[in-house]
Amino acid sequence: MTANVKLTPMLRQYLEIKEQHDNTILFYRMGDFYEMFFDDAEVASKILNITLTSRNNKSDAKKVPMCGIPYHAAQNYLAKLVRAGKRVAICEQVENPAEAKGIVKREVVRIVSPGVVTEDDLLDDKSNNYVCAVTRKETGKQFLFGLSLLDASTGEFLVGEFQDDTGKGEIVLDQLTRLTPSEILINEDTHNELSPLLQSARILLPDLCITERPDSLYHYESLQDQLLDHFQVTTLDGFGCRGFSTGVIAAGILLDYINETQKAGLDHISRITPIKLDSYLQIDDSSRRNLELTQTIIGAKRDGSLLAVLDQTCTPMGARLLKHNLLFPLQDRTEITQRHDCIGFLYQHSGTRKTFRELLDSIYDLERLTSRMILGSGNGRDMLAMKQSLGQLPTVLELLQKCSDVRKLEEIGSRFDPLDDLYTLLEKGINPEAPITLRDGNLIREGYNSELDELIAIQRDGKQMILALESTEREATGIAKLKVGFNKVFGYYFEVSRIHADKIPEHYIRKQTLVNAERFITPELKEFESKVLGAEERRLELEYQLFTEIRSKLGGESGRLLDTARELAAIDLFCSLAEVAQKYNYRRPNITDDDTILISEGRHPVIERSLPAGQFVPNDVLLNHEDQQLLIITGPNMAGKSTVLRQTALIVLMAQMGSFVPAAAATIGIVDKIFTRVGAMDDLRRGQSTFMVEMSETANILNNATSKSLVILDEIGRGTSTYDGLSIAWAVAEELVGKNDIGVKTLFATHYHELTDLAKNQDRVQNFSIAVREWNETIIFLHKLIKGGANRSYGIQVAGLAGVPDHVVDRAQEILKNIEQGGLENRGNSPASHPVQPKPRKKKTHPDQLSLFQPPPDRIHDFLASIDPDELTPKKALDILYELMDLVK
Structure with missing residues (x-):
């Protein structure tokens, strides 16, 4: 595409960055737009349905295909590309164009792929969005598969290792269909070995994005070291991963991928959880589909599934935990019983449950909010959502302390961190009307920072400050008609009439002489001028700096935030199941x-x-x-x-x-x-x-x-x-x-x-x-x-109920009788194979029933249903006959 194209410095920079991100669409920031060039432009313009143009309008030069989108509307376009299975590299200007010498410096700050997104607009708040890695190793006559899954938006990190005799990875496929990842990472050199698994995965998960990673990354020792370094431990045994080999490789590949794509801290990934199937009630893929646990067989809709019936949760965190528990039922009787104890308590104490649910209803998705703080994408709206959520925690804790009779709720209460200090930080620091965008100001609350308060005052009270300065100088000099003026040549000045020349202080510096007046400046006036003229720019810069500091502080407390989020999710889950039990008349098993x-x-x-x-x-x-x-x-x-x-x-x-x-x-x-x-x-x-x-x-x-x-x-x-x-x-x-x-x-x-x-x-x-x-x-x-x-x-009767024409039903009855009496004649003809003329049928006295459910009550039917013919004596049978005659009459 670049042959015979005259490359400008900008295009050379674009191609250098593009070469490092070959399998992605590059969003290249130019002013207020993200631009795409060459093949990226042609692919993106079709998916986004935007105009494809060219950069070179000279008739004698080869044109460069290009298209662009406004940066402020990037989210919508990004969502379309990700849903189309594309990976997108976000390339930003990392220096001020006004200060740049030559081409503006640009860097890829983040890569967005179907499995690695953190924006609300791109996520289903009731489901996890996993990226997964699969590895395979042959051990004698068996095959060992490693599987790891990570949700970058919540920090959930899973790892498992599975033996397989065939090498097709059916156990791994079952986990993929259970957890439905959006993206799967594989070694580029083992594509053929994993081909049967990938083919089945593509069929069962048609939107799955498959990403190949370089073989050079797949080294056990280096990947294990990455995991140990990330978790700050010397062994993974404490996470329950003792003896894992292929699983560690899969988990390490995932961590490396997240590091590469997010370009930011990953403190929200604080633990890794082994997938131990023996701990759970196992349900294979076909059974999950047959039972319609999370979606219907026809239409793959959530409505009509068991999950939709059970989900009365108030928070996205609770909804995701409910789905996880539905897909991973337990085999541990003690843990099951403790869950039933919680639901039983909340079932009986409906007032407590109602209060919990009212509080939870005001809590946002703390898991994903925390992740955005860590990844550096949290905005003003996210901060306010977090503040409102944290504001409910003290009351939640008070309510938990009243539930000490239930072991599981007592344990949650003993661990529960109300995060008072973080709420105070947000309350003092974030403006209640903070905008979504971070460069427009109005992010930080007055009173949080003295320098910012002064800049805000200068912007808001500039005229009053000038008048105050003018009044101060009049008193100091004794010149009643001294005034402050401004022009574009030398900014603010003091203007004094010639008749008061003898009163001019020595520290005044003459700048201009007029017919009847003279103009002066002072160091104090110039300092005031720099504050006033630079107040807006400095305020925006300082607000952004303070905002990112607050965001970093929250990110640094991610462990506490995520622990509290998990406790809230558990409370929400128990309240939801208690609500369903009471609403639909369920009983404790x-x-x-x-x-x-x-x-x-x-x-x-x-x-x-x-x-x-x-x-x-x-x-x-x-x-x-x-x-x-x-x-x-x-x-x-x-x-x-x-x-x-x-x-x-x-x-x-x-x-x-x-x-x-x-x-x-x-x-x-x-x-x-x-x-x-x-x-x-x-x-x-x-x-x-x-x-x-x-x-x-x-x-x-x-x-x-x-x-x-x-x-x-x-x-x-x-x-x-x-x-x-x-x-x-x-x-x-x-x-x-x-x-x-x-x-x-x-x-x-x-x-x-x-x-x-x-x-x-x-x-x-x-x-x-x-x-x-x-x-x-x-x-x-x-x-x-x-x-x-x-x-x-009763197959023929059911055919009639289903609407099969009467004469066809009549013919079927005749054929059935003939088969029962003598079977079929030679050549497969029925003994009564003459044409059948439709004949009048008795009018049905009962409506056709196409429902699977109970008919309207009928005394005769109820009476008959209560009879056990095997226990009737002749006398009792005769009595029943008389009773039936009475009912008919």
Whole structure:
């Protein structure tokens, strides 16, 4: 692009800086604009939809493509480029153009990439924005993967190390889909080795930005030294990273990248936390999607997810912690119980909870505010937000001290730092009307600095000061008509009439003689002049200096600020879950170390929110290793089998994240893993058919489920022929009930009614079904889980409810009867394969039901539902018949 281009000194400087940042778009500051040239201009102009121009207008010279944006509007344009997956280098003028000799000195002060942004406009305040690094090492027949993630806006720093037999990094991929980083760093020389992992990551995270780093950086010793130096420690063992090798390399690469891109202190990165999967209830990517924990399957929307139901937080910090806890439920019974204690206390003491929430509602995102102070991007608005937030802390502490009966809240109170000194600093130093921009003045409050106060007074009271000076000199000299004047030639002067020449003091210096007067200056007058004329410029300079000093002081206290922010996030989380529990009638679960799951009147937390109060039909579920380890659940489509399955998994997950649950009561034995195989669709992006998706998920379950796991299966084997599907489903069920002679707690919904025969020879298999009643050629869904298998699938009736034309439904009924009586004739024709004429059908006396939920109350249906036919004597059956006749009448 630069061939045959006449390079000016400015363009040479641009290209020198650009060469150091080859894979970025360079925002090159020129006055009030950021300019882009050559390829950068062509790429950016298309993304930003701005005009592409040229720098050289001479017809005989090659033109240089260029485009520009106003510096004061850079944020909006920067956001578009980052969302397009671009990295942007911000190149500023680092010296005053008026004082520069030759070309103005410029430097890149910051690099912004999708994974490294700190501006509010570019971030989702309810989610972390991670950049991650992945490393891979072959150790014999196994592969060791290192993974590290860092949120530059909050300072959260994670590291993990994972063994992998295949080298494809499935465990790493599962963590990537769980934490959804925006950018991933890899060694440029290992791109091929990581190719399978990267291909899958690109598919599952389509907006992921992949950044290659030089191989020369990937040295364990130097990267470990960087980490030790940053944390000021001699070993990483204290962080729980003993024995990490590839993980340390990944973490070191991340720290190096943040240092390179931010060009500022990183004091807010004060700790590194190991990812130890054994500490958490593990949920794989497909199960997280099936259960719609953070977003819906269709549309990938937050609304309609479990997270949206549970999020009643008041602060962004609390919202992020809630999401983290939802994605990382616990296995530690003690910690879970302590969380339940907090929620129980705040549930019962609604006044305390309300006061906490009112205080939290006035607190801004302290984590990200602190990060901006450290990184040098905090502005006046950020300072005021921090001051308002810190102003609530003493009252928060007072309230915590009243919660001493709850261990976890007492611990938070004992650690809680109200940061009084930092609030005082902001109260005294920052103007309550401070602007966002830092070079326009009005940042510092009067009374904070004496020199600034004088400059402000000069600007505001300049005329009065001149009159005061004039009055003082009149008294001192005895010249009544002495006056102060000003001109552009020699500034301020004293003018005295010739008739008073004999009264002129000796220290007056004559500057000009007029016909009737003379003009003088004095050293004091010149000092006053320099103050008045330079007051505005000096004031702006001094205010900026004082502001940056205050910002640095806050950055220096980042550890205290972030610790307090974390405590506030925990309080917000507990208040939110207590608010949800009271609002939606959740109950505290009983957490045990045994293997029983007992849920009484459980409800689906998301689906019940879409229905009028009281219309969701609750269900009981019991799973154990004695007599109800695998439940075969039959019933027609639309009856609610999937709802029962999903709500059981969600109730277990909610209980172990520390939440109350949507049930009348629940006893939850600690679960180590939740697996779901719910629904199926072709995954064409990964080249997998419906059946392959089913079998891949099923294989994962069979290989990794333990006796402490919970497995949710919905329709195994639908993607192949009936006999193949039935055989696979049967074999899978047998494996789950007999695995390692202990078995796995499983809910298994199926349309294969033959599977109910498993209960005849497997003591721990029980048959259940979703209750359905027929009514005038249609069916009514009761959505109630009852003991015993269903004897019919009602597929044809459901087709009618779904709107299939009547004559097609009639024809299906005929074919079904013929198949049941004699099967198909040769050539696949039904014995009654003559054309069917549409015939009148009885008018339905019950409306079509497309809902999964409870129909309006009906006395006959309720009566029938209460009957257990297996316990009826002939006499009792006759009595019931008479009762039904009375009800009809």
